[in-house]
Amino acid sequence: MKKGKVGDDIEPPSYQEATAGYGEMEAQFAWDDKTIRRTFIRKVYAILMLQLSVTVGIVSLFTFCAPVRFYIQTHPNLYMMSYVMFLVTYIMLSCCGDLRRKFPWNALLLLLFTLSMAFMMGFVSSFYNTKSVILCLGITTLVCLSVTIFSFQSKIDVTSYQGVLFSMCMAMLLCAITISIVVPFGYVPWLHAIYAVIGAILFTLFLAFDTQLLLGNKRYSISPEEYIFATLSLYLDVIYLFSFMLQLLGGGRE
Numbered sequence: 047m048k049k050g051k052v053g054d055d056i057e058p059p060s061y062q063e064a065t066a067g068y069g070e071m072e073a074q075f076a077w078d079d080k081t082i083r084r085t086f087i088r089k090v091y092a093i094l095m096l097q098l099s100v101t102v103g104i105v106s107l108f109t110f111c112a113p114v115r116f117y118i119q120t121h122p123n124l125y126m127m128s129y130v131m132f133l134v135t136y137i138m139l140s141c142c143g144d145l146r147r148k149f150p151w152n153a154l155l156l157l158l159f160t161l162s163m164a165f166m167m168g169f170v171s172s173f174y175n176t177k178s179v180i181l182c183l184g185i186t187t188l189v190c191l192s193v194t195i196f197s198f199q200s201k202i203d204v205t206s207y208q209g210v211l212f213s214m215c216m217a218m219l220l221c222a223i224t225i226s227i228v229v230p231f232g233y234v235p236w237l238h239a240i241y242a243v244i245g246a247i248l249f250t251l252f253l254a255f256d257t258q259l260l261l262g263n264k265r266y267s268i269s270p271e272e273y274i275f276a277t278l279s280l281y282l283d284v285i286y287l288f289s290f291m292l293q294l295l296g297g298g299r300e
Contacts, residue, residue, distance in 0.1 A: 083262045086270035090260060093156070093277045098284065101164040102183070108168035109179050115172045128165040135159035139278055146274045156274055163285060174292060182291040190284055193250060197257035204254045205266040211255065214248045238293070245290035253283040 108115055118124060135158045139146045146152045171179050197204065221241045228237060256279040259268040268276050 082270050083260075086273055086276075087260050089273050090276045090280070093273070094280050094284075097156075097160045097277070097281050100160055101167060101285065104161075104164040104168040105171045105179065105183075108172045109174075109176055118169055119172055122169075125166060125169045128162040128169070131158060131162040132166065135162065136278075139274060147271055152274045156278070159278070160281070163281075167285060167289065170289065171292065178292065178295060182288060182295055185291055185295070186284065186288040189250060189287065190253065193253045194257055197254045198261070203264045204251070204258050205264045207251075207255075211248070211251055214244065214251070218244045218248055242290045242294035246287060246294060249283050249287045249290065253280070253287065256280050256283055 108118060135155050139152070139155050139159060146155070218241070221237070221244060225237055225241055256276070258264045259266060259279075260276055261267065
C-alpha cells in the first residue's frame with residue numbers, strides 16, 4: 047500500500063523528523079539573547095562612565111578651586127536643595143517604571159539625579175584635604191575595576207547571597223543607630239571607623255551583586271529594558287563606596 051493517498055493511514059513522523067528545526071531555532075534565540083544582553087551591558091556602562099565623569103569633574107572643581115570651595119561651604123542651603131532634588135529624582139526613577147523607560151523623561155531625570163548627587167559629593171569632599179580626596183578616588187577606582195573583573199569572570203553567583211547582604215545592612219543600621227545615640231555625648235572615632243568599614247564592604251558586595259545582575263546568566267538577572275535602573279544602581283554603589291572610603295581614610299582641611 048502506498049503512503050500519501052487520501053484515506054490511507056499516514057504514519058506519524060519520527061522524533062528526529064519532528065524536531066529537526068528546533069536546534070537551529072534554539073541556537074538563533076540564544077544568539078539573539080546574547081546580542082541583546084551585550085548591547086544592554088554596553089549601554090549601561092556607557093551611561094555610567096558619563097555619570098562618573100560628571101561626578102569626578104564636579105568633585106575636582108569643589109576640591110581644587112578655592113573660590114568655589116569657599117562659596118559652597120558658606121552656602122549649605124545649596125546642599126539641602128541638591129539633597130531634595132536627589133530624593134525626588136531617585137523616587138521617580140525607582141518607583142515609576144513607565145517613566146524611567148520613556149525617553150526623554152528618563153534621560154532628563156537621570157541627568158538631574160547625577161548632577162544633584164555629584165554636587166552633594168563635591169560639597170562633602172570640599173571639607174577634606176586634597177590628598178585624601180585623590181587617594182580615595184584612586185582606591186575606589188581600583189576596587190571598582192577589581193570587582194567588575196571578578197563579577198564577569200567568577201563562577202560564584204553573588205546574586206544568590208541576598209541573606210548576607212541583608213545581614214550586613216542590619217549590622218550597618220544598628221551601628222548607625224548607636225552612633226546617633228552616642229554622638230551627642232562625644233565623638234567616638236573607632237565606632238565611626240567601624241561604621242565606615244561595614245559600609246565600604248557592603249557596597250563593594252552590592253557592586254558585585256548589581257554587576258552580575260547585568261549578565262543574565264546567574265540566578266537573578268535584570269531585564270534589558272531596565273538600563274536606567276541598572277545604571278542608577280551601579281552609580282549609587284560607586285558613589286557610596288567612595289563616600290565611605292572618604293570617611294575612613296579622609297583627613298579634614300586644616
